[in-house]
Structure formats: structure tokens, C-alpha cells
Amino acid sequence: xxxxxxxxxxxxxxxxxxxxxxxxxxxxxxxxxxxxxxxxxxxxxxxxxxxxxxxxxxxxxxxxxxxxxxxxxxxxxxxxxxxxxxxxxxxxxxxxxxxxxxxxxxxxxxxxxxxxxxxxxxxxxxxxxxxxxxxxxxxxxxxxxxxxxxxxxxxxxxxxxxxxxxxxxxxxxxxxxxxxxxxxxxxxxxxxxxxxxxxxxxxxxxxxxxxxxxxxxxxxxxxxxxxxxxxxxxxxxxxxxxxxxxxxxxxxxxxxxxxxxxxxxxxxxxxxxxxxxxxxxxxxxxxxxxxxxxxxxxxxxxxxxxxxxxxxxxxxxxxxxxxxxxxxxxxxxxxxxxxxxxxxxxxxxxxxxxxxxxxxxxxxxxxxxxxxxxxxxxxxxxxxxxxxxxxxxxxxxxxxxxxxxxxxxxxxxxxxxxxxxxxxxxxxxxxxxxxxxxxxxxxxxxxxxxxxxxxxxxxxxxxxxxxxxxxxxxxxxxxxxxxxxxxxxxxxxxxxxxxxxxxxxxxxxxxxxxxxxxxxxxx
Amino acid sequence: xxxxxxxxxxxxxxxxxxxxxxxxxxxxxxxxxxxxxxxxxxxxxxxxxxxxxxxxxxxxxxxxxxxxxxxxxxxxxxxxxxxxxxxxxxxxxxxxxxxxxxxxxxxxxxxxxxxxxxxxxxxxxxxxxxxxxxxxxxxxxxxxxxxxxxxxxxxxxxxxxxxxxxxxxxxxxxxxxxxxxxxxxxxxxxxxxxxxxxxxxxxxxxxxxxxxxxxxxxxxxxxxxxxxxxxxxxxxxxxxxxxxxxxxxxxxxxxxxxxxxxxxxxxxxxxxxxxxxxxxxxx
Numbered sequence: 001x002x003x004x005x006x007x008x009x010x011x012x013x014x015x016x017x018x019x020x021x022x023x024x025x026x027x028x029x030x031x032x033x034x035x036x037x038x039x040x041x042x043x044x045x046x047x048x049x050x051x052x053x054x055x056x057x058x059x060x061x062x063x064x065x066x067x068x069x070x071x072x073x074x075x076x077x078x079x080x081x082x083x084x085x086x087x088x089x090x091x092x093x094x095x096x097x098x099x100x101x102x103x104x105x106x107x108x109x110x111x112x113x114x115x116x117x118x119x120x121x122x123x124x125x126x127x128x129x130x131x132x133x134x135x136x137x138x139x140x141x142x143x144x145x146x147x148x149x150x151x152x153x154x155x156x157x158x159x160x161x162x163x164x165x166x167x168x169x170x171x172x173x174x175x176x177x178x179x180x181x182x183x184x185x186x187x188x189x190x191x192x193x194x195x196x197x198x199x200x201x202x203x204x205x206x207x208x209x210x211x212x213x214x215x216x217x218x219x220x221x222x223x224x225x226x227x228x229x230x231x232x233x234x235x236x237x238x239x240x241x242x243x244x245x246x247x248x249x250x251x252x253x254x255x256x257x258x259x260x261x262x263x264x265x266x267x268x269x270x271x272x273x274x275x276x277x278x279x280x281x282x283x284x285x286x287x288x289x290x291x292x293x294x295x296x297x298x299x300x301x302x303x304x305x306x307x308x309x310x311x312x313x314x315x316x317x318x319x320x321x322x323x324x325x326x327x328x329x330x331x332x333x334x335x336x337x338x339x340x341x342x343x344x345x346x347x348x349x350x351x352x353x354x355x356x357x358x359x360x361x362x363x364x365x366x367x368x369x370x371x372x373x374x375x376x377x378x379x380x381x382x383x384x385x386x387x388x389x390x391x392x393x394x395x396x397x398x399x400x401x402x403x404x405x406x407x408x409x410x411x412x413x414x415x416x417x418x419x420x421x422x423x424x425x426x427x428x429x430x431x432x433x434x435x436x437x438x439x440x441x442x443x444x445x446x447x448x449x450x451x452x453x454x455x456x457x458x459x460x461x462x463x464x465x466x467x468x469x470x471x472x473x474x475x476x477x478x479x480x481x482x483x484x485x486x487x488x489x490x491x492x493x494x495x496x497x498x499x500x501x502x503x504x505x506x507x508x509x510x511x512x513x514x515x516x517x518x519x520x521x522x523x
Numbered sequence: 524x525x526x527x528x529x530x531x532x533x534x535x536x537x538x539x540x541x542x543x544x545x546x547x548x549x550x551x552x553x554x555x556x557x558x559x560x561x562x563x564x565x566x567x568x569x570x571x572x573x574x575x576x577x578x579x580x581x582x583x584x585x586x587x588x589x590x591x592x593x594x595x596x597x598x599x600x601x602x603x604x605x606x607x608x609x610x611x612x613x614x615x616x617x618x619x620x621x622x623x624x625x626x627x628x629x630x631x632x633x634x635x636x637x638x639x640x641x642x643x644x645x646x647x648x649x650x651x652x653x654x655x656x657x658x659x660x661x662x663x664x665x666x667x668x669x670x671x672x673x674x675x676x677x678x679x680x681x682x683x684x685x686x687x688x689x690x691x692x693x694x695x696x697x698x699x700x701x702x703x704x705x706x707x708x709x710x711x712x713x714x715x716x717x718x719x720x721x722x723x724x725x726x727x728x729x730x731x732x733x734x735x736x737x738x739x740x741x742x743x744x745x746x747x748x749x750x751x752x753x754x755x756x757x758x759x760x761x762x763x764x765x766x767x768x769x770x771x772x773x774x775x776x777x778x779x780x781x782x783x784x785x786x787x788x789x790x791x792x793x794x795x796x797x798x799x800x801x802x803x804x805x806x
Contacts, residue, residue, distance in 0.1 A: 476725030
């Protein structure tokens with residue numbers, strides 16, 4: 001029967017601790033659950049460190065001394081959720097192993113089961129796909145095999161493999177992990193701990209299979225290097241250094257590992273055939289595996305869909321960027337003197353992956369086409385009758401994920417009413433507007449198609465109009481400058497406006513719209 | 524007697540904490556591998572300065588021993604304990620305290636998940652203190668906690684979404700990863716988490732919005748109330764909001780306080796909050 005002595009256990013704990021320390025940063029980088037604050041590795045390390053310090057502080061004569069030091073040290077120093085869970089695993093193990101003269105392999109294996117049980121109980125709401133799941137699969141496999149008579153040593157190695165598989169599947173159990181393209185950080189930390197500990201069995205240095213912990217999905221919808229290419233090549237002469245030196249194919253995330261005469265190459269690229277060609281005459285290709293990550297990303301996006309989709313009509317690259325960032329799904333080019341057709345609007349509505357769609361015409365001449373488009377699609381569509389892009393910006397930023405579609409629409413119609421717009425443009429011909437004479441070539445500022453002021457330059461016209469309006473304190477004045485105005489000039493204009501209206505907030509953004517040097521909103 | 528233990532994200536006037544002998548267990552601020560105790564090793568102003576300068580700060584829950592130390596001290600004097608803590612949906616602090624309780628004494632310690640932050644926890648703790656002073660036993664007090672919590676309303680006006688976004692604790696603002704527009708979300712604490720109520724643009728509008736929100740709520744409830752003005756190093760703005768509100772309505776009790784660093788990391792400098800506690804006569 002295998003008997004584990006104190007020295008073995010110290011070695012086991014120390015090597016596990018060191019392995020976690022080594023992978024601390026990698027564990028941190030995976031941390032997205034429960035909150036993405038990137039500290040899981042640090043927390044697990046600090047927890048283990050506290051236990052290690054306790055071991056060194058106390059006089060350790062028996063396995064009992066050792067176990068109580070680990071339990072006490074890890075408990076008292078536990079940091080973060082993963083640290084607390086780890087400390088609870090140790091505590092459960094400790095309670096089971098307490099007062100045993102000799103610890104058998106079977107008891108050691110069973111203590112992991114007890115430890116994991118304890119951890120599950122300590123968490124108010126256990127979540128699967130985390131360190132809990134990984135440690136559970138490890139402990140259950142370990143005990144089952146040992147119980148059937150397998151040696152602790154070989155059962156342990158098998159349990160590591162099981163834990164590794166479980167870790168790989170954590171994104172399928174916990175959607176936040178899948179969305180971020182990572183495996184669970186705490187689970188990875190636990191795996192590293194037992195992998196490190198395994199070295200205490202000594203004898204041979206085992207090869208620890210590198211596990212892919214991160215996939216490129218987070219945030220990026222268009223991958224620069226979509227093909228995940230993995231090759232297994234047999235060669236005696238080829239080395240990691242040689243490959244890294246000669247490898248000149250465009251791509252990223254190159255990982256090369258050599259085990260005896262087998263080399264594993266992992267690479268993200270646009271053209272996987274180049275990678276294959278590169279190795280064709282450098283060794284014997286054993287295996288090729290190519291996956292299109294772009295397809296996976298697209299599938300994920302498609303499946304996810306959205307509850308509420310947004311279509312907006314806009315013109316100008318600055319406006320486009322703002323609207324995209326605010327969550328507008330499809331932008332249709334158009335506006336004054338350039339109205340999109342009903343067909344354009346229907347196509348845009350069909351393109352959005354959502355059952356319910358909100359359409360912003362952003363021009364009084366487009367409202368009618370938008371209402372027509374609504375009749376021509378099977379989707380549930382609401383048109384918010386916005387007459388300007390700034391109106392749309394204020395309204396869209398109010399889309400509340402907590403409210404229903406109907407409530408959102410109601411709210412948006414209300415908010416839209418609070419936003420007034422001034423448009424500044426150049427008069428192309430002389431005319432009379434609301435009894436006011438306008439000369440060709442002059443700049444005119446128009447407030448809600450009602451009030452108008454002129455000026456020799458756009459700033460003068462706008463300012464003259466602004467000063468004529470009853471602007472209440474606390475009003476937000478937003479200046480969107482068009483393609484003919486540079487940032488500097490717009491900034492200076494903003495300063496002047498702020499000076500004239502000290503009781504208001506004045507903000508300036510690039511709208512990038514043609515024909516209108518300035519579009520100004522008041523809300 | 525029963526003593527109250529809170530964590531450092533709970534906001535109450537310092538004199539009150541001292542007078543009522545409330546024990547504070549600090550949350551941590553993490554800078555690299557260094558852990559600083561909130562309101563002890565680092566004061567809020569310092570951390571807001573660091574944040575403005577672009578330092579990346581992280582938070583961390585207390586350790587089990589932080590609680591066991593305080594618990595043991597109180598129990599050794601023969602007292603009982605009610606622990607009032609930051610919402611369990613936003614922090615693991617409640618879980619840590621529970622483990623500490625099991626280490627020390629299951630019978631003489633209670634743990635309350637306030638489902639709140641800042642002044643919201645403060646009002647739960649304050650009401651519990653007054654129930655203790657009325658001589659109510661621990662069991663009875665605990666049975667009233669849900670009612671106390673239902674009378675608390677906390678509104679938050681962020682000055683920037685940057686820090687809240689990075690902190691990852693407010694799911695609703697994930698939709699607003701805007702780098703271009705200067706948007707100011709208004710949040711409300713609901714069921715243990717801050718939820719998005721409205722997005723406004725412009726600081727002045729945002730202050731006006733939260734002021735009206737609070738005034739409307741007070742009008743709607745038309746009950747006696749207590750109020751807390753909380754700020755992340757934006758004393759001037761919170762004072763304006765306070766003046767405006769107090770010129771219209773008269774609370775039974777009010778205080779202004781800078782929030783701790785641990786919450787501050789998630790709210791970001793410039794954020795402010797108003798917390799109302801409506802009194803129930805029979806409570």
C-alpha cells in the first residue's frame with residue numbers, strides 16, 4: 001500500500017504552488033468571471049503563498065502539523081473568490097485527513113473529493129464552468145481509479161487529463177467565457193496546481209500538454225488572421241530556433257513546441273497553404289488541422305442576435321462612428337438632398353439580426369419612406385420621427401436594455417422632443433425666409449425650420465441665432481462640425497459659445513457632414 | 524449587547540461610526556501585487572488622484588482573517604454581532620464573512636447582505652443600530668432587514684463610463700463602449716446591482732436629472748426620510764445637488780461623504796450618488 005509521508009506532501013504542495021506562481025499572469029489574463037478584473041492568478045498565488053509562509057513559520061513534525069498549517073494559512077490569506085474556493089478545498093481535505101497516522105494513496109484521493117464537496121458548500125450559489133467543475137472532475141476521476149486499485153501516481157496523471165478536458169469545456173458551460181474566448185481562469189489555476197503537484201511523484205518529468213486557453217473572439221468581429229493552423233511535423237534537424245528564424249509568413253500567435261523529433265506548430269494566418277508549404281520541404285508532415293475562426297465568430301454573432309436592432313440614416317464619417325458606437329446596427333447613407341429610397345430602408349431592416357427594429361430617418365423628408373418600409377417588412381418595426389442626426393444620437397444613447405421594446409419606443413419619442421437642432425449652411429441663392437431677406441453666398445443658421453439668422457461666416461450666423469434663442473441654464477449645446485471645418489476652428493468656436501453661455505455644457509464633435517459646416521443641438 | 528460590523532464600502536458619518544462603536548473591515552485596493560486597506564492604508568482622495576493620473580487600480584474583498592480578527596475581539600467581550608455588508612452580487616465579501624463566521628461562531632454572529640452599496644449599506648446599518656438601541660433581539664432585527672432594504676433608494680450619476688466599464692460590474696453599460704461621445708449614465712441600485720436608468724449627455728444635465736429624480740421620488744412617497752449625498756471626489760457638484768434638494772424638502776437626517784476607494788474604483792472620479800431612506804413609522 002502506498003503511504004504518503006510528510007516530505008511527499010510538502011513537496012507536492014510546494015511544486016503546485018510554484019506552478020501557479022509561474023502561470024500567475026496567464027491566469028490573470030483569462031479572468032472574466034464573475035468580474036473581469038484580471039486578478040485570479042494573483043489571488044490564487046497569494047492564497048498559496050500565505051499557506052507556504054504558514055508552513056515555514058510553524059514547526060512541522062507530523063503530517064497533521066503540515067495539513068493544519070496549509071489549512072490555516074490558506075484560509076487566513078485567501079484572496080478573491082478563487083482563493084477562497086481553493087482554501088475551502090484544502091480545508092475539506094484537511095478535515096478528512098486529520099488525525100491519521102499514515103495517509104494512504106486512497107485516503108489522499110478521497111480527501112480531494114471531500115475538499116471539493118466542502119468548496120461547493122462554501123459558495124452560496126455554485127456556478128458550473130468554474131474552478132469548482134474542474135476540481136470536481138479531477139477529484140472524482142482520481143478517487144474512482146484509485147478505488148479500483150490503480151496506483152495513485154497513474155490515477156493522478158489520468159485525473160489531470162480529465163481536468164484538462166473539463167477545463168477545455170468550461171466555455172460551453174459558462175457563456176461569458178465563450179464570449180470572451182477563454183477557458184475559466186480559476187479552473188486553469190487549479191489545473192496548474194495539480195500539474196505542479198504531480199511532479200512530486202518524481203521519477204520522470206512529464207510533458208505537460210500546452211492547453212489553448214485563449215481564442216481570438218473577444219470584441220473583434222473581423223479577424224485579421226482567421227485561419228487557426230496547427231501542424232505536426234517530424235524532423236530531427238529542425239529546431240524551434242530555426243523555425244522562428246526562417247518563418248516569414250504573415251500572421252500572428254506563433255507557438256512552436258518540440259518533443260523529441262516531433263514539432264508542433266500553431267499559427268494564425270490568412271493563408272494556411274503558405275504554412276503547409278513552408279514545412280513541406282523542411283520535414284515530414286504528420287498532421288494538419290486548419291480551422292476558420294472567422295466562421296466561428298460569425299456563427300456566434302448570428303446565434304446571439306439582438307433583441308432590438310437599430311437602423312439609422314446618416315451622413316458624415318464622424319456621425320457614422322458615433323452611431324456605430326452607440327449600437328446602431330445598419331447605417332444608410334443619406335440626408336438632405338440625398339434621400340434613401342424605401343427599398344434601401346427595407347433592405348437595411350432585413351439585414352439586421354433582430355426581430356424588433358427601430359428606424360431613425362433623421363430627416364423630415366425620409367420619415368415617409370421609413371413608414372412605408374415598415375409596411376413592407378415582416379419584422380416588428382417602429383419609426384422614431386427624428387428630423388436630425390443629433391436628435392438620433394441623443395435618443396439612441398437612451399436605449400435601455402432593461403426596458404421593453406414598447407417602453408423604449410415611448411421613451412425615445414419623448415427624448416426626441418427635448419432635442420432641438422440648428423443647421424448652419426451657405427445660401428445658394430437669394431431668397432426670403434419667414435420675411436427675412438437672405439443674400440446668395442451668405443451663411444444662414446436655421447432653428448427648427450422656424451427662426452433664421454445670417455452671417456458672413458458660419459460661426460457668426462450660428463452665434464447670432466444662439467444669442468437670439470432663450471437658452472436655459474443647464475442646457476447641453478453640442479456642436480457637430482462638418483467636413484469643411486477643421487478641428488481647430490471648431491474648437492475655437494466652442495470656446496466662444498462656452499464663454500457666451502457659461503451656464504451650459506458645450507461639447508464639440510466631428511460630424512463630418514457635407515454642406516453643413518455646423519449642426520448644433522440644444523437639449 | 525449586539526455590535527455592528529460593516530465593510531469599508533459602507534458610508535456613514537465618521538462620528539456616527541465612532542459613537543456607535545461600529546467596527547469596519549476594510550476592502551482592499553490592489554496595485555500590482557500590493558494590497559492596500561481601503562480608508563486605512565490609502566484614503567479616497569489619494570486613489571481618485573491616482574485614477575485621474577491614469578493608474579489602473581483593482582479591488583479585492585477582505586480576507587477571512589480580517590473578519591475573524593474583528594469577530595474574535597467582539598465575542599471575547601461577550602457581545603453578539605450583526606455584520607452588514609456590500610451587495611453579494613457585486614462582491615464576494617459576504618461569502619468571506621460567512622466562512623469567517625463558521626470559523627469563529629455560528630451562533631453569535633449574523634451576516635446581512637445589504638444588497639446595497641455606499642450610503643445604502645449605511646442606512647441598513649444605521650437602522651439596525653437604532654433597533655439594537657431599542658433593545659430588540661438579534662432574531663427580531665434580522666426579520667426586519669428586508670423591509671428596511673425595501674425603503675432604500677440609491678441613484679448614481681456617473682461622470683464617465685470608463686472606470687465602471689473596466690470594473691465590469693454593471694452589465695447594462697456594456698452597450699455603451701463609446702469613446703467618442705461624452706455620455707453620463709444615471710444608475711439605480713436594484714436587486715443588488717446598479718442598473719441603467721437613463722443616459723444623459725452633459726454634466727449639468729446629469730446633475731439636474733438626478734436632482735429631479737430624487738425630488739420626484741420624495742414627493743411620490745411623501746414619507747419622512749433620511750438622505751445621504753455621496754461623491755467620488757466631486758464635492759462641489761454634490762454640494763450643488765444637496766443645496767438644490769434641501770431647498771425644497773426637509774429630511775430627518777442628512778450627511779455628505781466621499782465614497783471609499785474600493786467602490787470608487789468602479790464608479791470613477793466625479794461620480795456622485797444620492798441615497799434616500801424612507802422611514803416607516805411602525806419599524
